[in-house]
Amino acid sequence: MTRRPLVNTLGVLVSLVWVFPVYWMVSSAFLTPQQVRSATPTFVPFGGDLSAFGRVLDSSFLSSMRLSLLVTFLVVTIALLFAFLAALAVSRFRFAGRKGFILTVLIVQMIPAEGLFISQYKMLESWSLLNSVAGLSLVYVAMVLPFTVWMLRGFVEGIPVELEQAAMIDGCGRTRAFFAVTFPLLAPGLVASGVYAFLQAWNEFTLATVVMSPSNRTVPLWLRGLTTQSNAAIDWPGVMAGALLVAVPVIVFFLVVQNKMTSGLVAGAVKG
Amino acid sequence: MAVVLVLALGYPLVRQLLMSFQEFGLAQQFGAAEPEWVGTANYQALFADPVVWGVIARSIAFCAVNASLTMIVGTSVAVLMTKLDGPVRLMLQTSLLLAWAMPVIAAMTVWQWLFDTQYGVINWALVQSGFEGFAGHSWLLNPLSFYFVATVIVVWMSVPFVAFSLYAALTQVSEEVLEAAQLDGASGWQRFRHILVPTIMPIIYVVSLLQVIWDLRVFAQIYYLQGAGGLRSETDLLGTYIYNLGIGQSDYGMASAVATFMLLLTLALTIGYVRKLAKEEEP
Numbered sequence: 001m002t003r004r005p006l007v008n009t010l011g012v013l014v015s016l017v018w019v020f021p022v023y024w025m026v027s028s029a030f031l032t033p034q035q036v037r038s039a040t041p042t043f044v045p046f047g048g049d050l051s052a053f054g055r056v057l058d059s060s061f062l063s064s065m066r067l068s069l070l071v072t073f074l075v076v077t078i079a080l081l082f083a084f085l086a087a088l089a090v091s092r093f094r095f096a097g098r099k100g101f102i103l104t105v106l107i108v109q110m111i112p113a114e115g116l117f118i119s120q121y122k123m124l125e126s127w128s129l130l131n132s133v134a135g136l137s138l139v140y141v142a143m144v145l146p147f148t149v150w151m152l153r154g155f156v157e158g159i160p161v162e163l164e165q166a167a168m169i170d171g172c173g174r175t176r177a178f179f180a181v182t183f184p185l186l187a188p189g190l191v192a193s194g195v196y197a198f199l200q201a202w203n204e205f206t207l208a209t210v211v212m213s214p215s216n217r218t219v220p221l222w223l224r225g226l227t228t229q230s231n232a233a234i235d236w237p238g239v240m241a242g243a244l245l246v247a248v249p250v251i252v253f254f255l256v257v258q259n260k261m262t263s264g265l266v267a268g269a270v271k272g
Numbered sequence: 273m274a275v276v277l278v279l280a281l282g283y284p285l286v287r288q289l290l291m292s293f294q295e296f297g298l299a300q301q302f303g304a305a306e307p308e309w310v311g312t313a314n315y316q317a318l319f320a321d322p323v324v325w326g327v328i329a330r331s332i333a334f335c336a337v338n339a340s341l342t343m344i345v346g347t348s349v350a351v352l353m354t355k356l357d358g359p360v361r362l363m364l365q366t367s368l369l370l371a372w373a374m375p376v377i378a379a380m381t382v383w384q385w386l387f388d389t390q391y392g393v394i395n396w397a398l399v400q401s402g403f404e405g406f407a408g409h410s411w412l413l414n415p416l417s418f419y420f421v422a423t424v425i426v427v428w429m430s431v432p433f434v435a436f437s438l439y440a441a442l443t444q445v446s447e448e449v450l451e452a453a454q455l456d457g458a459s460g461w462q463r464f465r466h467i468l469v470p471t472i473m474p475i476i477y478v479v480s481l482l483q484v485i486w487d488l489r490v491f492a493q494i495y496y497l498q499g500a501g502g503l504r505s506e507t508d509l510l511g512t513y514i515y516n517l518g519i520g521q522s523d524y525g526m527a528s529a530v531a532t533f534m535l536l537l538t539l540a541l542t543i544g545y546v547r548k549l550a551k552e553e554e555p
Binding site: 004007008010011012014015016018019021022024025028036037040041116117118119120121122123202203205206209210220223224226227228236239240242243244246247250251253254255258 | 283284285287288291349352353355356357360361363364366367368369370371372373374375376377378379381382383384385386388391393396428431432436491492495496499500511514515518519524527528531535
């Protein structure tokens with residue numbers, strides 16, 4: 001049945017290399033402390049033990065979860081709203097400064113966040129927004145906005161404006177034509193950009209380290225805390241259970257939307 | 273939209289530029305002294321410091337190695353995907369997707385566990401394969417093996433994005449053109465070199481640009497590994513160096529000067545791309 005056994009074997013090997021760390025995270029979360037300390041690693045945790053989850057599901061996890069959910073919700077909502085308006089403006093209207101705007105979005109996208117965090121820290125400090133949901137959300141919105149504008153622009157340009165014009169000839173007003181015709185076609189683009197913003201806000205580590213204090217941590221900081229909290233030996237099954245809890249929502253979202261994300265990106269890239 | 277961008281990116285950018293020309297340390301932080309204008313003194317001090325040159329050189333080298341490795345492996349995997357039978361391709365794509373979707377810190381945590389000195393699978397596997405010296409080996413204590421671990425992780429995390437983007441581009445290449453070339457006697461390599469590569473060139477261009485930007489600014493991975501046992505002074509890259517100067521030592525003036533240099537370096541490396549886009553964008 002296989003036409004190219006060598007190539008297919010290579011494909012299987014490559015996929016094993018990439019999936020092994022993910023598998024190892026899942027399987028280690030079910031190990032007992034004795035299995036972790038044995039001389040031979042346990043590759044299949046038979047009679048898996050759920051106590052690791054119990055050890056990490058404490059109040060600090062729940063408060064981190066609440067904080068991350070709130071920040072992520074704010075970032076997705078605000079970023080989508082702004083990005084939507086901006087993408088429409090640059091692809092449906094010709095205005096002075098349009099080219100400049102598109103280039104600004106591109107250049108801003110290239111600014112490394114790591115080159116800005118000192119001044120962002122000082123900025124939030126002078127506005128008394130350090131260690132606050134509002135402050136963290138503000139810098140996150142700025143972080144995801146350039147890319148969401150770029151991505152949505154690719155989607156808007158993929159929808160022929162003639163469709164809207166046809167609806168207008170049929171007697172719709174411009175606004176109605178837009179909401180009846182273009183908006184539904186744009187929904188996948190909005191979902192994809194929203195998920196991108198979700199992933200960024202959920203996973204971000206650098207700015208959160210700078211801006212938030214140890215008592216007020218997002219989920220990635222909480223997870224990081226598990227491996228650095230004391231000089232005692234690290235509770236690896238617990239840490240892996242924590243990593244699993246943080247990763248599962250992301251992995252599920254990702255599997256649902258990745259095709260749209262890649263095509264949105266490729267569309268944006270081709271159109272520059 | 274413009275307001276948010278100006279507030280959250282423009283304002284810190286200007287402020288950072290200003291701070292880089294000021295003496296801005298702990299005294300200024302607590303209001304004991306006003307920030308004092310010192311001209312280019314911060315820049316002069318930084319560039320006179322061999323430590324800073326070491327950090328810059330390491331960052332550029334790390335970026336070059338990681339971006340090239342990611343592009344080479346990512347392109348190979350993308351081409352491999354086009355050759356696989358359906359079920360194997362699905363298996364490979366699912367594996368890559370799972371790796372891609374791992375949050376950075378979750379991925380770092382798993383890799384720290386894999387490279388664990390005492391109970392890590394990697395040391396165990398090396399000992400089983402006859403490399404007895406790896407029993408209890410600490411990977412993060414030596415700068416070279418520290419960067420080796422960081423590179424393995426960064427490449428593992430970046431390849432899926434490259435592979436999927438290029439695979440998407442490769443599937444756009446028309447079958448007819450490839451068949452015609454084959455009928456004309458073009459070998460597999462010739463078809464790859466003269467048809468596939470030129471067609472997907474714009475995507476290769478964008479993706480490698482993003483890799484350069486991302487690998488130059490790598491922070492979370494280095495910061496995490498340093499916390500897990502790396503020697504900070506010998507493993508700092510630009511991101512962690514700025515962090516330690518600013519947040520760690522409260523020397524905001526100096527930190528801003530390095531950060532400004534980092535921005536200029538990124539712009540210098542990407543300006544060609546921006547100009548190309550500026551030309552293509554119709555007025």
